[in-house]
Structures are given as C-alpha cells and as structure tokens.
Amino acid sequence: MTADQPAPAQPVNxxxxxxxxxxxxxxxxxxDPILVVDDITKHFGGLRAVDVHHLEIQRGAITALIGPNGAGKTTFFNLLTGFDRPDSGSVYLNGESxxxxxxxxxxxxxxxxTFQLTKALTRMPVIDNMKLGATGQIGEHFWQALLPVWRRQEAEIEAQADALLERFNLTHMRDEYAGTLSGGQRKLVEMARALMTxxxxxxxxxxxxxxxxxxxxSLLGHVKSLRADGRTVIFVEHDMDVVQDISDWVVVMAEGAIIAEGRPDDISADERVIDAYLGSHHDSDLFEEFENEQANEQDNEPGSPDEHA
Incomplete structure (x- = not known):
C-alpha cells in the first residue's frame, strides 16, 4: 500500500x-472539555488580532477552526500552542494553565x-525526521552512546517510528531524503512524527x-483515525468539503473573535457566518457558495504542477 491510497476504514465515531x-x-x-480559553487577547500595534472571551474544546472530538482571511485563526492557533504569547487571558489543558x-x-x-508549511529536515532521511519527534531522549554524546540504556532507548524510538510509518503507509519512503517527498507526503510524515509523543x-x-x-x-482517513484512538483534534481549514466530512464541531472566527460555534450543518446556515464570509449575500448556502468560489479560482489559474505521491 502506498501513501496516496486511502487509509483503512475507521470505526464508528x-x-x-x-x-x-x-x-x-x-x-x-x-x-467534557480538554482545552479551555478565557479572555485571550493579542494585539499587533493598534491592531486587535485576537479577542476570544471563552471557548471550550470537547475531549475526543474533531473541532474545525474556520474563518475568512485575516480572521485571526493562525494567531489564535499560535497562542494555543505556545508559539506566541497573549497580551492577557488564560489557556487551560486538562484544568492546568x-x-x-x-x-x-x-x-x-x-x-x-503541525504546520501549514511542513517542517521536515530535507537533507535527512524520513526515519531520522521521525525520530526527532520523540521526547525525553538522552542525547547523542560519545560516552552515553556506550551505555546499554542509551542504545536500548534508540532501538525503542526507531521501532516506534517504524510502526508509525507503517500506519501512515510510508514504510517504502523510510530511507528516502525528506526533500524528495511530495508536499502531501511531507504532511503525512509530519502528522506521523507528531504521534511520536x-x-x-x-x-x-x-x-x-x-x-x-x-x-x-488518505489524510482525511488518518485524521479520523486520531479520533478513533481517543485523541482530540483541532484543525484550521479553508476547504469546506473537508470541514463537513470530518468535523464534529466547528468554531468560526472573524476579526479576531469567535462569532459562531456548532455542528457543520448549523454553521452552514448561520447568518453571522454568512455575513462574515459573504457580506450581504444571504440567498445561498455557505458551503455551496464557498465551493463555487474555489471552482472559479481554479478555473482562472494557469494550472499547478502535478504532485506525485
């Protein structure tokens, strides 16, 4: 099985x-919230990038974070994951700040x-990129390398990496340099590497x-498999087909604030969301309108190079 084949069918949600x-x-x-956000704000100069009063993320569910360009999604994501610091407010994971x-x-x-632009080290083999995702490593020092405990840990990490490569149908790419992978394959490697912890x-x-x-x-199947494992997934996405396909719950941002939450079907008919995306065009379903917009953009593009898996 190759990386571009669909993942195996997943159990019931x-x-x-x-x-x-x-x-x-x-x-x-x-x-049963796993992540709670209270009064988080972030400004860049005089611009209010994020102003979220309260948000709870349900444990074990797939939650989509959507919004028009400039809504503050990426900044909010960075605040949640520690890549940026808020001006005020708190984030709690399992009740701890x-x-x-x-x-x-x-x-x-x-x-x-993971990141929109993948962070693979292109001049290292895939297996070594995977091993970098493991936590609690002793470190590569000469004297430690002589110790049985270090060698045993290395073997365990490599075995874990191999198991994840097999799960993500990437075993055949194990010893290839990450720079030779397609963009989609790098996304798979990054998702697999994230599971090393x-x-x-x-x-x-x-x-x-x-x-x-x-x-x-294939990627959609693997995201669903994370939920089947009992993990919580939060993802930023612009593709509304993807949002409808895999989301249990959708959070909508506009101008740095949360303007709506609900199931995908709730969101597609929410006038606040339609306003944020389409202004005064209230005569269409949001998801249909977004699909039409994407189709028009693709028709106007000269074409992008084919990505081979």
Whole structure:
C-alpha cells in the first residue's frame, strides 16, 4: 500500500453523541472539555488580532477552526500552542494553565501541532525526521552512546517510528531524503512524527493545503483515525468539503473573535457566518457558495504542477 491510497476504514465515531443538547452558540460549555480559553487577547500595534472571551474544546472530538482571511485563526492557533504569547487571558489543558508554556513543554504534556508549511529536515532521511519527534531522549554524546540504556532507548524510538510509518503507509519512503517527498507526503510524515509523543491533543494547521485529491482522501482517513484512538483534534481549514466530512464541531472566527460555534450543518446556515464570509449575500448556502468560489479560482489559474505521491 502506498501513501496516496486511502487509509483503512475507521470505526464508528466514538463521540457521535457528545454534542447532543449543546447549543450552537459562541462560548457554549461542553460536556467534557480538554482545552479551555478565557479572555485571550493579542494585539499587533493598534491592531486587535485576537479577542476570544471563552471557548471550550470537547475531549475526543474533531473541532474545525474556520474563518475568512485575516480572521485571526493562525494567531489564535499560535497562542494555543505556545508559539506566541497573549497580551492577557488564560489557556487551560486538562484544568492546568498552559498560557505561557513553551511548545516543547506542551509536547510533554500531550499537546502537539503541525504546520501549514511542513517542517521536515530535507537533507535527512524520513526515519531520522521521525525520530526527532520523540521526547525525553538522552542525547547523542560519545560516552552515553556506550551505555546499554542509551542504545536500548534508540532501538525503542526507531521501532516506534517504524510502526508509525507503517500506519501512515510510508514504510517504502523510510530511507528516502525528506526533500524528495511530495508536499502531501511531507504532511503525512509530519502528522506521523507528531504521534511520536503519544499526544492527547493534536493541532493541525491546514493539513489539506497543497495536497492533491488522491492523497487528500488518505489524510482525511488518518485524521479520523486520531479520533478513533481517543485523541482530540483541532484543525484550521479553508476547504469546506473537508470541514463537513470530518468535523464534529466547528468554531468560526472573524476579526479576531469567535462569532459562531456548532455542528457543520448549523454553521452552514448561520447568518453571522454568512455575513462574515459573504457580506450581504444571504440567498445561498455557505458551503455551496464557498465551493463555487474555489471552482472559479481554479478555473482562472494557469494550472499547478502535478504532485506525485
């Protein structure tokens, strides 16, 4: 099986009923929140980039973060994952404050993220890129390399990396340089590497951006498999088909604030969301309008190089 083949069929959604009785309103409480945000703000000069009063992320669910360009999604994502610091407010993971915790320490607490532009070291083999994702490594020092405990840890890390490469259908790319992989394959490697820490919450920044349609189906299957593992997934995405396909809950940002929350079907008909995306065009379904906009953009493009898996 190659990386561009769809992932195996996943079990029934384990959190299918988690949002029963949850009102589709901004800041609504969730039955079992793993991540809670209170009064987070971030300014750049005189620009208010983020102003989120309250947000709860349901444990074990796939939550999409969407919004028009300039809505503050990436900045908010960076604040949640420790890559930027808020001017005020708090973020809690499992009831403990992580407001100003560094990203590498968040990884040890169970939160990891991927990036829209992948961070693979292109001149290293895929297997070595994978091993870099492991935490608690002793380190590569001459005297430590002579110790059995170091060699045993190295063997365990490599075995874990190989198992994840197999899970993501990347075993055949194990010894290839990461720079030779397609953009979609790098996304798979980054997602697989994120699991080296055995996280409880996985943050994905536009995981489908720049990925060809064949590989998109594989990525979608793997995101769903994270939920099947019992992990929580939060992802930023512009592709509304993807949002409808895999999301249990959708959070919508505009001008730095949360303007709507709900199931995908709730969001597609929410006038606040339609206003944010389409202004006064209230005569269309949001998802249909977005699909038409994407189709028009593709028709006007001269064409992009084919991405081979």
């Amino acid at each position: 384990p959190v299918a009923g988690a949002f029963d009785g949850v009102d589709p309103e901004p800041g609504v409480p969730k039955p 992580i407001t100003r915790v560094a990203p590498h320490r968040l990884a040890s607490r169970g939160m990891v993220r 055995d996280p409880t919450i996985v943050m994905l920044d536009e995981p489908m951006a720049g990925v060809n349609p064949a590989l998109t189906q």
